[in-house]
Amino acid sequence: MMYSEKVMDHFMNPRNVGEIEDASGVGTVGNAKCGDIMKIFLKIEDRIVLDAKFKTFGCGAAVATSSMATELIKGKTIQEALEITNKAVMEALDGLPPVKVHCSCLAEEALHAALWDYAEKNGIVIEGLEKPVNDIGEHEEGYYEAE
Numbered sequence: 001m002m003y004s005e006k007v008m009d010h011f012m013n014p015r016n017v018g019e020i021e022d023a024s025g026v027g028t029v030g031n032a033k034c035g036d037i038m039k040i041f042l043k044i045e046d047r048i049v050l051d052a053k054f055k056t057f058g059c060g061a062a063v064a065t066s067s068m069a070t071e072l073i074k075g076k077t078i079q080e081a082l083e084i085t086n087k088a089v090m091e092a093l094d095g096l097p098p099v100k101v102h103c104s105c106l107a108e109e110a111l112h113a114a115l116w117d118y119a120e121k122n123g124i125v126i127e128g129l130e131k132p133v134n135d136i137g138e139h140e141e142g143y144y145e146a147e
């Protein structure tokens with residue numbers, strides 16, 4: 001089977017779909033190659049992520065990875081949130097086919113963009129957080145795995 005049961009579960013029943021109206025940080029990232037877009041909303045108080053939601057115009061793997069990523073980030077500190085990499089999300093989902101790895105990067109980048117937005121709005125620095133990109137295709141070399 002190409003997709004794990006967990007991927008199928010998060011695709012069929014995605015968690016945390018929607019918007020947070022008074023979000024502390026919002027991040028939007030696209031992938032020019034497949035045309036998919038991911039938007040993540042975070043509610044943060046006292047440097048703790050209280051809530052996370054997402055909206056996507058993306059493929060099934062993008063839905064599953066952002067569903068899992070938003071589940072993982074809730075309750076974390078903004079510093080711990082950086083540990084929710086696309087790799088960590090893929091592991092939590094019991095893996096993704098190689099051609100779908102870039103979809104998990106969309107979720108990771110959107111999370112980072114939302115954290116960056118929060119940090120900017122509050123004049124704080126999140127150590128280790130790099131300025132987000134608008135299009136993950138910009139550094140696709142590392143993201144697209146060889147066939």
Ligand code: FES
Nearest residue numbers: 034036059062103
């Ligand atoms: Fe574009 Fe999955 S194919 S995010």
